[in-house]
Amino acid sequence: ADTVETSFLVRNLTANRLCQNQVITAVNDSLPGPTLSVKEGDTLIVHVFNRSPYNLTIHWHGVFQRSTPWADGPEFITQCPIRPGGNYTYRFNLTGQEGTLWWHSHVQWLRATVYGALVIRPRDGQTYPFIQPYREDTILLGEWWNADPIDVENTALASGGAPANADAYTFNGWPGDLFNTCVSNNTYRLDVEPGRTYLLRIINAALNTQFFFKIANHSMTVVGADAAYTNPFQTDVLVLGPGQTHDVLLTTNQSLGLYYMTASPYASAVGVTFNGNTTTGIIAYQNSTQTTPPILPDIPASNDTTTAFAFSSNLTSLVTSPFWSTVPRTVDENMFVTVGLGLTPCNSSQNCSGFFGQRLSASMNNRSFVLPSQVSLLEAVFRNISGVYTTDFPDTPPLVFDYTNLNNSFNQSLLFAPKTTSVKRVRFNATVQVVFQNTALIGVENHPMHLHGFNFYVLAQGFGNYNPATDSQNFNLVNPQERNTIGVPVGGWAVIRFRANNPGVWYVHCHLDVHLPWGLAMAFLVDNGGTPESTLPPPPADLPQC
Numbered sequence: 001a002d003t004v005e006t007s008f009l010v011r012n013l014t015a016n017r018l019c020q021n022q023v024i025t026a027v028n029d030s031l032p033g034p035t036l037s038v039k040e041g042d043t044l045i046v047h048v049f050n051r052s053p054y055n056l057t058i059h060w061h062g063v064f065q066r067s068t069p070w071a072d073g074p075e076f077i078t079q080c081p082i083r084p085g086g087n088y089t090y091r092f093n094l095t096g097q098e099g100t101l102w103w104h105s106h107v108q109w110l111r112a113t114v115y116g117a118l119v120i121r122p123r124d125g126q127t128y129p130f131i132q133p134y135r136e137d138t139i140l141l142g143e144w145w146n147a148d149p150i151d152v153e154n155t156a157l158a159s160g161g162a163p164a165n166a167d168a169y170t171f172n173g174w175p176g177d178l179f180n181t182c183v184s185n186n187t188y189r190l191d192v193e194p195g196r197t198y199l200l201r202i203i204n205a206a207l208n209t210q211f212f213f214k215i216a217n218h219s220m221t222v223v224g225a226d227a228a229y230t231n232p233f234q235t236d237v238l239v240l241g242p243g244q245t246h247d248v249l250l251t252t253n254q255s256l257g258l259y260y261m262t263a264s265p266y267a268s269a270v271g272v273t274f275n276g277n278t279t280t281g282i283i284a285y286q287n288s289t290q291t292t293p294p295i296l297p298d299i300p301a302s303n304d305t306t307t308a309f310a311f312s313s314n315l316t317s318l319v320t321s322p323f324w325s326t327v328p329r330t331v332d333e334n335m336f337v338t339v340g341l342g343l344t345p346c347n348s349s350q351n352c353s354g355f356f357g358q359r360l361s362a363s364m365n366n367r368s369f370v371l372p373s374q375v376s377l378l379e380a381v382f383r384n385i386s387g388v389y390t391t392d393f394p395d396t397p398p399l400v401f402d403y404t405n406l407n408n409s410f411n412q413s414l415l416f417a418p419k420t421t422s423v424k425r426v427r428f429n430a431t432v433q434v435v436f437q438n439t440a441l442i443g444v445e446n447h448p449m450h451l452h453g454f455n456f457y458v459l460a461q462g463f464g465n466y467n468p469a470t471d472s473q474n475f476n477l478v479n480p481q482e483r484n485t486i487g488v489p490v491g492g493w494a495v496i497r498f499r500a501n502n503p504g505v506w507y508v509h510c511h512l513d514v515h516l517p518w519g520l521a522m523a524f525l526v527d528n529g530g531t532p533e534s535t536l537p538p539p540p541a542d543l544p545q546c
Ligand code: C2O
Pocket: 059, 061, 074, 104, 106, 243, 450, 452, 507, 509, 511
């Protein structure tokens, strides 16, 4: 195995999109930032130099970080931010996972422009568990604002209401030409040869949008999800929540021509109209003489939950992969966790543009998560600093009601979840099962829930209220998909299971970034029950301080 060493210089630059200049924060002057390519087993060292005006961290989304909890990156969870002018070196190993991951800033909304791909290929002498592709391409789906995204977030937080939608969706940083005006000739274009098989690594790096991805006249074969191999699954549509990746094989078996690929919003929130435009890229066959516009695929309706669920519930793991391990049959920690939006009481000195004259908020098990600000959780654990967090995150919600019925009468106090920094403490190597259940206090919506530090098995998903007696009969314990991010179906539930085999503090949150500052988060503290020193490696000397 090799050591791959690189530097990220993070600074502001002026980019032109949608016929406007906009100052953005970018890594190594590019949008998306650099693609990092490693082989399974390699060690990656990234020296980050923050020359932007903002606080910064980099999170390596989906990397297990075995024995390197200080390199995970979420601000105030595993480190304090790198201040403007500061540096931090992330060092970690990439053993036991292959496929497509990505990296992004984990400070406020900076990840709108601070993101890039992380590709993990087989070690020398090893091959993919599928046909060797003729070529590989990386496609990052993103969002573009004609504004500073941090201003967009701060404006929303000050108002108590929801933030503005993106001005455009992007393929590899470029708004498409079909539905956006003023894109000149910046549409992303993938040139292909006929009769070849390409491996497309598709990453949803958008802040707040789930996407349907299609290519006109072509089907795709999914072979990987979140850097875990899947059984080949043929489909003409992908569904990706923010944070998710899919590796697909594309065979160029159509007549020479131009074909649009589209990323259109899956806006699962019931009753919310969505004004985002589909973005387009072009698959261009070599030697095509087509002069007419590219062929467009049928675009799913933005509320097409049937299509989204069919895709998301049909993926299964490739159990012949060398990285597969069997699903734990016993559960040490059994949790039932509600996820959803709510309100924060508004006082007269504040703006109150949430619903009912209050401010928008969100919670898990009726706790609205608040980040510490003086020290990271991991450092508070390591140094035994009291008063930073509590370990009373509940295993069940405070009250049970009909989560799926908007008109159901429920205890109104559930709308106003207390703001706490409570974590769930689990013993090293415990098996943890979590039933995520959507609440319907304020709307219902598909929440892409992300777990740091681990992959989990998705045992089952469904709509309505989870029923332990009947739904547990349908768990897939044989070849469930393995992921780091799962969309909890709108008005429904998803059951995940993982082994807590990595000591540290691991964030769990909705990857719709609008929900994060509202508190749709919690964290696992995994330790061996002994002293912090016996569980955790010491922090690196250059760990940023608050
Ligand atoms: Cu990709 Cu906590 O995030």
